[in-house]
Amino acid sequence: MSSEAPSEAVAHRGMITACVVLAVIMQALDTTIANVALPYMQGSISASSDQINWVLTSYIVAAAIMTPPSAFLARRFGRKRVLLWAIVGFVVSSILCGLAQSLEEIILARLLQGLAGAALVPLSQGILLDIYSLKERGSAMALFGVSVMVGPVLGPMLGGWLTDNFSWRWVFFINLPIGLLALAGIVYYVSETTTDTSSRLDWLGFGSLSVAIMALQLFLDRGEQLGWFSSGEILVEAIVAAVALYVFLVHTFTTDTPFISPQLFKDRNFSISVIFIFIVGITYLASLALMTPYLQTLMGYPVLTAGMVMGPRGLGTMLTMFLAGRLLGKVDTRLLLLTGLGLSALSMGLMTGWTPDVSMQTVIWVGFIQGTSLGMLFVPLTTVAFATLPASLRAEGTGLYSLSRNVGSSVGISIVTVLLTQNIQANHEQIGAYITPFNRAFDAGLIKSYLDPMAASGRAALDAMVNVQASWIAYVNDFKLLMLLSLAVMPLLLIIKPPKTQANEEPAPVME
Numbered sequence: 001m002s003s004e005a006p007s008e009a010v011a012h013r014g015m016i017t018a019c020v021v022l023a024v025i026m027q028a029l030d031t032t033i034a035n036v037a038l039p040y041m042q043g044s045i046s047a048s049s050d051q052i053n054w055v056l057t058s059y060i061v062a063a064a065i066m067t068p069p070s071a072f073l074a075r076r077f078g079r080k081r082v083l084l085w086a087i088v089g090f091v092v093s094s095i096l097c098g099l100a101q102s103l104e105e106i107i108l109a110r111l112l113q114g115l116a117g118a119a120l121v122p123l124s125q126g127i128l129l130d131i132y133s134l135k136e137r138g139s140a141m142a143l144f145g146v147s148v149m150v151g152p153v154l155g156p157m158l159g160g161w162l163t164d165n166f167s168w169r170w171v172f173f174i175n176l177p178i179g180l181l182a183l184a185g186i187v188y189y190v191s192e193t194t195t196d197t198s199s200r201l202d203w204l205g206f207g208s209l210s211v212a213i214m215a216l217q218l219f220l221d222r223g224e225q226l227g228w229f230s231s232g233e234i235l236v237e238a239i240v241a242a243v244a245l246y247v248f249l250v251h252t253f254t255t256d257t258p259f260i261s262p263q264l265f266k267d268r269n270f271s272i273s274v275i276f277i278f279i280v281g282i283t284y285l286a287s288l289a290l291m292t293p294y295l296q297t298l299m300g301y302p303v304l305t306a307g308m309v310m311g312p313r314g315l316g317t318m319l320t321m322f323l324a325g326r327l328l329g330k331v332d333t334r335l336l337l338l339t340g341l342g343l344s345a346l347s348m349g350l351m352t353g354w355t356p357d358v359s360m361q362t363v364i365w366v367g368f369i370q371g372t373s374l375g376m377l378f379v380p381l382t383t384v385a386f387a388t389l390p391a392s393l394r395a396e397g398t399g400l401y402s403l404s405r406n407v408g409s410s411v412g413i414s415i416v417t418v419l420l421t422q423n424i425q426a427n428h429e430q431i432g433a434y435i436t437p438f439n440r441a442f443d444a445g446l447i448k449s450y451l452d453p454m455a456a457s458g459r460a461a462l463d464a465m466v467n468v469q470a471s472w473i474a475y476v477n478d479f480k481l482l483m484l485l486s487l488a489v490m491p492l493l494l495i496i497k498p499p500k501t502q503a504n505e506e507p508a509p510v511m512e
Helices: 013-029 035-044 054-066 070-077 079-099 103-117 120-131 137-165 175-189 203-226 232-254 262-266 268-298 303-327 333-351 360-387 391-432 445-450 456-488 490-495
Strands: none
Touching: 013 079, 013 120, 013 137, 013 175, 035 054, 035 137, 035 268, 035 303, 054 103, 054 203, 054 268, 054 391, 070 079, 070 120, 070 391, 079 103, 079 120, 079 175, 120 137, 120 391, 137 303, 203 232, 203 391, 262 268, 262 391, 268 303, 268 333, 268 360, 268 391, 268 456, 268 490, 303 360, 333 360, 333 456, 333 490, 360 391, 391 456, 456 490
């Protein structure tokens, strides 16, 4: 189907739009819906606090690896066929996630879910670009962007409600009815594209990059648990990651048909945007991974309450996505990006002042501010990334752009989790050094009654208090790191070229 075809020539365009948007919403939900259920999964499958985050990172890494080759698969086998298999694979792996009885089973199922779901977003976006005319694509991409961002809005609330009323397993089972509706609609309404049997994938480039990403993620996820470079496994993973990355880079710059074209990085805006979206991936999803245990473990929020409190973050993102879209072309894009980074740094700075007694209203409005920062970043950043990129490189560029965001998310989650664990232990030791029977502060009447270091009940109460204080300081340190990352990329705005928009120019993809 030609992208230049008038909209009237496309039959059932509304139903096609509804079906592909449904598929995108299903995939987007799973980026956040599992967050609020993590503490319940942790108890059910006997996982530690750092291990349970593999449920998040395994999905993100798998999706990152399989996103770039989705365009090749569509050319080789047909876009409709690949999309249908992606939906089937996503639904089946979701059911396997819900049925998992161990940490290993759920991580494997999440890997399969990420591999299957990676193609849903780029292929659905391609269908929308085909069925809408040039003049209508701006509205179509805005709708597409909103469907991608429904996950952060509905995910925590829906996940909390399902976990509270049924079980954490239903955060995965919910994909079955959504997937079946999308599958039926696509089978009936979407037409198949022509295939190119001569299309070839650079397997060495794809394989070496995939191995590098997986080895790096294992290195980050297991390093703290195994003692970093004192462990043989960690040494092997570090070496494998370095060698695979070296092979990928050498092969990329020496082969005629690389998996990722070096020509992409000759575009200054695109190269800078890839760095930006990597940082955005770190700050946004890593902060979400921190908020769940902060609210449920440190503040004692029920799972449904935690989901409701985190919901306004996504609402802020949706609102500013529309606002940023209207401001594009009227306001310097670099100013919009600076505003987004400033709001991100502000929200993280405010979170460094939180205590375990912070009010619910404060958590909600600070989360809303953070959500607005993401919306103010995504639309302008995508416009900058693809405004000067040649059309022949755009499909490959969207895959790399998405890859950078996903890798940033998985790396960010791993790093803040490692730092959280280390800082809690260090803080506990430092604070605990002041708790001795010789500390005169324990001689006061009421304090001695409840917090006597010489009594077992007193020592237990003191240990609980130290744990809370140690955890609180560790969370504050992580929030401070994320704030500094937002500030650190601001100077890159000075070397971005503001995109020149034209009235009849084809809009760049809003999300991918």
